[in-house]
Amino acid sequence: xxxxxxxxxxxxxxxxxxxxxxxxxxxxxxxxxxxxxxxxxxxxxxxxxxxxxxxxxxxxxxxxxxxxxxxxxxxxxxxxxxxxxxxxxxxxxxxxxxxxxxxxxxxxxxxxxxxxxxxxxxxxxxxxxxxxxxxxxxxxxxxxxxxxxxxxxxxxxxxxxxxxxxxxxxxxxxxxxxxxxxxxxxxxxxxxxxxxxxxxxxxxxxxxxxxxxxxxxxxxxxxxxxxxxxxxxxxxxxxxxxxxxxxxxxxxxxxxxxxxxxxxxxxxxxxxxxxxxxxxxxxxxxxxxxxxxxxxxxxxxxxxxxxxxxxxxxxxxxxxxxxxxxxxxxxxxxxxxxxxxxxxxxxxxxxxxxxxxxxxxxxxxxxxxxxxxxxxxxxxxxxxxxxxxxxxxxxxxxxxxxxxxxxxxxxxxxxxxxxxxxxxxxxxxxxxxxxxxxxxxxxxxxxxxxxxxxxxxxxxxxxxxxxxxxxxxxxxxxxxxxxxxxxxxxxxxxxxxxxxxxxxxxxxxxxxxxxxxxxxxxxxxxxxxxxxxxxxxxxxxxxxxxxxxxxxxxxxxxxxxxxxxxx
Amino acid sequence: xxxxxxxxxxxxxxxxxxxxxxxxxxxxxxxxxxxxxxxxxxxxxxxxxxxxxxxxxxxxxxxxxxxxxxxxxxxxxxxxxxxxxxxxxxxxxxxxxxxxxxxxxxxxxxxxxxxxxxxxxxxxxxxxxxxxxxxxxxxxxxxxxxxxxxxxxxxxxxxxxxxxxxxxxxxxxxxxxxxxxxxxxxxxxxxxxxxxxxxxxxxxxxxxxxxxxxxxxxxxxxxxxxxxxxxxxxxxxxxxxxxxxxxxxxxxxxxxxxxxxxxxxxxxxxxxxxxxxxxxxxxxxxxxxxxxxxxxxxxxxxxxxxxxxxxxxxxxxxxxxxxxxxxxxxxxxxxxxxxxxxxxxxxx
Numbered sequence: 001x002x003x004x005x006x007x008x009x010x011x012x013x014x015x016x017x018x019x020x021x022x023x024x025x026x027x028x029x030x031x032x033x034x035x036x037x038x039x040x041x042x043x044x045x046x047x048x049x050x051x052x053x054x055x056x057x058x059x060x061x062x063x064x065x066x067x068x069x070x071x072x073x074x075x076x077x078x079x080x081x082x083x084x085x086x087x088x089x090x091x092x093x094x095x096x097x098x099x100x101x102x103x104x105x106x107x108x109x110x111x112x113x114x115x116x117x118x119x120x121x122x123x124x125x126x127x128x129x130x131x132x133x134x135x136x137x138x139x140x141x142x143x144x145x146x147x148x149x150x151x152x153x154x155x156x157x158x159x160x161x162x163x164x165x166x167x168x169x170x171x172x173x174x175x176x177x178x179x180x181x182x183x184x185x186x187x188x189x190x191x192x193x194x195x196x197x198x199x200x201x202x203x204x205x206x207x208x209x210x211x212x213x214x215x216x217x218x219x220x221x222x223x224x225x226x227x228x229x230x231x232x233x234x235x236x237x238x239x240x241x242x243x244x245x246x247x248x249x250x251x252x253x254x255x256x257x258x259x260x261x262x263x264x265x266x267x268x269x270x271x272x273x274x275x276x277x278x279x280x281x282x283x284x285x286x287x288x289x290x291x292x293x294x295x296x297x298x299x300x301x302x303x304x305x306x307x308x309x310x311x312x313x314x315x316x317x318x319x320x321x322x323x324x325x326x327x328x329x330x331x332x333x334x335x336x337x338x339x340x341x342x343x344x345x346x347x348x349x350x351x352x353x354x355x356x357x358x359x360x361x362x363x364x365x366x367x368x369x370x371x372x373x374x375x376x377x378x379x380x381x382x383x384x385x386x387x388x389x390x391x392x393x394x395x396x397x398x399x400x401x402x403x404x405x406x407x408x409x410x411x412x413x414x415x416x417x418x419x420x421x422x423x424x425x426x427x428x429x430x431x432x433x434x435x436x437x438x439x440x441x442x443x444x445x446x447x448x449x450x451x452x453x454x455x456x457x458x459x460x461x462x463x464x465x466x467x468x469x470x471x472x473x474x475x476x477x478x479x480x481x482x483x484x485x486x487x488x489x490x491x492x493x494x495x496x497x498x499x500x501x502x503x504x505x506x507x508x509x510x511x512x513x514x515x516x517x518x519x520x521x522x523x524x525x526x527x528x529x530x531x532x533x534x535x536x537x538x539x540x541x542x543x544x545x546x547x548x549x550x551x552x553x554x555x556x557x558x559x560x561x562x563x564x565x566x567x
Numbered sequence: 568x569x570x571x572x573x574x575x576x577x578x579x580x581x582x583x584x585x586x587x588x589x590x591x592x593x594x595x596x597x598x599x600x601x602x603x604x605x606x607x608x609x610x611x612x613x614x615x616x617x618x619x620x621x622x623x624x625x626x627x628x629x630x631x632x633x634x635x636x637x638x639x640x641x642x643x644x645x646x647x648x649x650x651x652x653x654x655x656x657x658x659x660x661x662x663x664x665x666x667x668x669x670x671x672x673x674x675x676x677x678x679x680x681x682x683x684x685x686x687x688x689x690x691x692x693x694x695x696x697x698x699x700x701x702x703x704x705x706x707x708x709x710x711x712x713x714x715x716x717x718x719x720x721x722x723x724x725x726x727x728x729x730x731x732x733x734x735x736x737x738x739x740x741x742x743x744x745x746x747x748x749x750x751x752x753x754x755x756x757x758x759x760x761x762x763x764x765x766x767x768x769x770x771x772x773x774x775x776x777x778x779x780x781x782x783x784x785x786x787x788x789x790x791x792x793x794x795x796x797x798x799x800x801x802x803x804x805x806x807x808x809x810x811x812x813x814x815x816x817x818x819x820x821x822x823x824x825x826x827x828x829x830x831x832x833x834x835x836x837x838x839x840x841x842x843x844x845x846x847x848x849x850x851x852x853x854x855x856x857x858x859x860x861x862x863x864x865x866x867x868x869x870x871x872x873x874x875x876x877x878x879x880x881x882x883x884x885x886x887x888x889x890x891x892x893x894x895x896x897x898x899x900x901x902x903x904x905x906x907x908x909x910x911x912x913x914x915x
Contacts (some may be wrong), residue, residue, distance in 0.1 A: 065744075270874075295661030295874045296878070297659040298664050298878055334570055343646075345659075346646050349659050350686065352663065354660050355662070416860070420861060421645070421861065432860045
């Protein structure tokens with residue numbers, strides 16, 4: 001959920017436009033054959049995937065970053081999951097392990113029924129108790145990297161995970177009940193009308209208690225998906241082979257065409273780009289998690305390359321937050337001046353130009369329910385210098401220096417320079433502070449070390465405004481009066497309305513309420529939305545059905561990929 | 568080096584390095600000081616003259632950078648989207664590569680050396696301003712190294728005993744230090760913490776200061792060793808003995824008697840240290856610990872351009888050649904100065 005912890009790695013999860021399942025109707029009991037999107041290629045063969053670094057976690061309860069999520073999709077199944085239908089360009093919620101689900105009218109109790117014939121890689125059956133156990137693991141202090149929703153939503157206050165205090169006297173989290181082997185009931189501490197989307201997070205994946213090795217489970221999680229781990233050398237290679245106990249008939253999400261995936265970690269992006277452009281004998285069946293860099297975009301027009309290009313977008317949005325703890329930025333006119341002053345087209349070019357970024361006017365994705373075009377400021381993409389200068393005079397700005405914080409990586413710095421130049425053009429002095437990527441967000445969360453202007457981004461966890469507006473503009477749910485994890489502007493406008501809406505149980509009202517609230521808050525200019533990232537990939541010539549999954553960081557969708565000819 | 572020299576005087580075989588102080592008193596004698604001889608030799612050395620002219624030109628560019636940039640009319644930090652006819656300068660569909668010009672560099676009659684990809688800043692203007700950073704840091708760092716090295720070397724050599732032992736070990740430590748690694752680690756920390764600890768805003772003045780300081784701080788030890796060695800032999804010389812027997816204090820002897828005799832050494836070392844520091848500054852900027860955006864420096868230009876080498880090779884070529892010429896000129900001049908000051912050097 002933190003945006004781009006490392007370049008191009010963003011957490012993803014839930015999704016967009018088409019929330020098919022209705023509120024309490026329960027999902028359809030459709031566990032038919034997978035709906036293939038493109039032409040399904042031949043079965044078999046080995047696909048090589050390059051990634052510039054190893055992923056952090058494969059343990060389902062800790063897996064919450066886009067790159068590991070994509071690998072996780074191959075080995076870990078969840079209750080529900082989103083599938084990207086490339087033909088219809090829609091993201092569809094499907095039942096994964098769940099055969100059906102329903103909720104009480106207050107959206108506080110959700111019951112999931114599991115499908116028949118689900119097995120782990122060793123052939124033992126997947127039972128409801130394992131889902132309970134998996135969710136319980138995420139309460140443990142060692143497993144905080146994953147999605148926070150189990151311990152945020154489940155009604156078992158004070159519970160600290162299965163490893164201490166004898167797992168609450170053997171009872172575990174009392175907010176999860178397992179009436180039989182195929183049924184799991186979640187009792188929530190609040191109304192969550194979109195819990196079926198929450199259920200797509202990997203934190204709800206089953207873990208057999210007998211096989212749990214605590215933090216070491218990360219290296220070899222027991223597979224529930226079409227592939228299992230054959231070998232894993234950290235920072236070097238991960239080899240996945242077919243899991244014979246996975247049954248395609250139960251899985252509407254995964255095509256699982258290749259027999260084997262080899263992940264190679266550590267090769268620099270530029271090197272991998274060269275290999276994929278060249279399409280040498282060893283790389284005809286290769287793909288990369290890294291998109292093409294700006295300097296090589298022109299090469300994708302080449303005759304031998306252009307048919308192997310996969311372009312995608314993702315659900316994340318970038319913005320620059322105005323830190324309202326700083327006296328200068330408490331001034332609404334000053335914030336508005338900066339809003340109008342930013343030339344988002346040069347910002348986009350700093351992020352690689354039109355094929356790698358697109359200007360946005362909202363932090364809500366434009367294909368999401370509740371998105372409304374920005375109507376208050378109506379700032380053109382190039383900015384409005386005259387208006388900005390006038391506002392600056394009104395604000396009484398006298399040339400004070402503002403600091404713009406950015407992660408210390410190529411494109412981020414280039415974009416920051418673009419912002420700096422466009423603000424300089426209206427007469428605002430901006431200093432760039434580069435902060436190492438691995439502690440960028442923690443630096444900006446500390447009031448003491450946060451900069452005046454904060455570049456940030458957000459990818460929603462599932463398709464609901466409830467995972468966009470409150471996390472970016474609301475209070476922190478864990479500590480009162482503290483800005484939320486992503487509320488870098490420290491805006492506190494509309495918090496009371498947000499608290500009211502948190503109790504709303506009508507989906508449509510929740511959406512329209514949050515949508516209106518967002519528009520209302522944005523009138524105070526707490527941040528300026530900048531761009532969304534686009535990705536351009538080049539794949540090997542033997543790769544079939546290379547499509548990217550916008551819901552998982554826009555990475556190449558490994559669940560759909562196939563080979564033209566088994567190698 | 569303001570000593571005038573008359574060309575018609577026959578060249579002298581060269582006096583030992585105790586020249587300057589003594590010859591000042593014996594100016595009526597036929598022989599010329601080492602300085603005069605060296606100057607005469609330098610003036611005859613074509614390479615030295617060309618190098619010196621180039622260096623003066625580069626210094627002039629650095630000093631008059633704002634005027635020069637006024638001629639082409641593009642401030643170094645300005646993002647340019649369109650040329651004067653309203654045509655786009657960059658192809659934003661293809662990653663922001665410049666349109667037209669030689670090998671995708673966007674060179675034109677307006678942008679003489681092209682524009683930077685992705686943002687359209689004028690390469691010529693940035694190159695001109697980059698000269699300032701390179702020279703300022705290199706000269707500042709060299710000055711600090713020379714002052715530290717000379718003082719510590721002279722004190723160590725003159726006083727001997729425990730002072731010498733202490734300072735010599737310090738030199739050993741400094742020389743065995745992995746200085747580049749240390750500089751890389753130190754610079755961002757100092758710049759980041761400067762604000763919190765010292766109350767200095769993290770702006771380019773601080774960055775320049777830090778760069779000069781680290782280059783100077785890690786550059787003095789080698790010179791100090793040479794100076795110490797020379798001081799050891801100089802302090803036993805008769806003119807030093809004489810000064811001491813007349814009641815001169817150590818400070819007087821060090822700065823009035825010994826220092827003038829070290830000037831040839833210092834001169835050679837200075838001209839050789841400057842190009843080293845220019846390269847070091849470029850390397851630090853290349854590694855991202857140089858001055859801040861958007862101020863241009865050759866090292867950062869080279870770093871940015873290296874990504875684009877395939878699609879836009881000229882972007883890398885221009886800062887590269889500027890760095891190359893500057894370093895070469897200083898090095899060749901340094902070599903010439905060393906040869907000219909070397910009493911044993913054969914002359915043609």
